């Protein structure tokens with residue numbers, strides 16, 4: 001296959017309104033799959049034509065078998081339902097050991113969910129009222145909640161438009177005397193640029209908490225995502241590639257720090273009863289870890305399937321101008337594919353707005369979406385709610401909050417949220433090869449007919 005034969009200039013020169021389809025045809029000449037696609041796809045389903053698929057690609061999730069059920073029941077029957085009173089249960093300990101081994105670290109503290117993993121990590125690192133934590137806005141709201149719940153400010157660094165990760169080149173300029181942590185998010189299971197982030201961390205002596213809540217088995221230079229920073233945080237909520245309904249874990253290499261997290265998880269009680277720590281009850285239950293251990297049996301196999309399908313889709317998209325998978329940094333040795341990210345460039349679709357493209361593709365039986373709605377996280381109302389709260393006003397001066405508001409701009413992230421970014425969810429990557437072909441087919445069909453959809 002030829003790699004994106006048309007650059008943008010050539011594409012626009014060759015393509016007048018209504019000609020996008022012809023341009024696509026010439027781009028993919030020689031590809032029998034695409035020749036077939038182009039023959040089949042005439043009238044878009046949204047205009048009354050036959051859809052590419054009559055049923056959505058739907059791999060039922062979560063996946064389980066009788067062994068999962070039995071492992072859950074065993075946890076039930078043995079009556080060790082909680083780690084109450086700091087009494088360790090075999091079930092939770094086993095999971096922590098297994099997960100630490102899988103991640104290549106000595107320590108793991110399982111928690112009730114990903115949010116509390118982040119919250120406990122930041123707390124253990126001493127983040128508190130008046131501090132600042134550097135973070136990207138292209139993430140799930142929970143990353144930011146964990147910072148705000150500690151009465152610290154999330155200082156947003158713009159997103160790299162190519163990779164959708166925090167733009168590590170912009171981190172240094174946002175560091176101040178108040179910066180207490182850097183919180184990169186391996187969003188969708190891809191890797192943030194950990195070389196640059198760890199260099200900055202070392203230079204300024206600022207700890208790193210990796211939000212790896214979507215990145216189980218993802219890797220940076222052959223090390224697991226989550227194992228490179230001071231702590232790495234995971235979520236096992238039901239939509240996640242490794243799931244148990246609700247659940248979380250903190251991993252790391254620093255025993256003292258992980259012990260603080262462990263203490264914080266259980267009312268602040270130091271497991272060795274030596275020191276006093278702050279804390280809450282953020283404990284996971286043996287039921288959750290039983291499900292996790294059952295699910296871990298198929299994680300690697302599922303992950304390989306996701307990677308193979310993602311590679312196949314990458315290849316198919318090579319031939320569709322203006323519709324690209326997100327780029328990956330060269331240090332990323334494995335993607336966890338919780339999401340498959342794509343960049344939509346409407347100039348190659350006769351200026352068809354992304355919202356109309358989504359509706360048209362949906363009518364073809366293919367679900368693609370913006371990541372988390374269209375309003376960038378750093379502009380959402382919950383930020384102002386916190387800034388206007390009595391607690392924040394007690395902690396931060398009016399001048400500091402106003403400066404924060406003035407500097408809270410992430411223009412590249414705005415474009416990704418509002419116009420460019422699209423995602424496919426992880427379960428679709430567990431489907432058959434033919435289903436993956438349908439995705440490309442639907443995109444080509446809409447591109448070919450884009451002028452009729454304006």
Ligand SMILES: Cc1ncc(COP(=O)(O)O)c(C=O)c1O
Pocket residue numbers: 113114115116139140142143185187211213214234235236237246247248
């Ligand atoms: C990037 C990211 N961070 C944090 C979280 C929070 O995890 P949880 O929902 O388990 O609290 C999630 C998951 O939903 C997430 O995707």
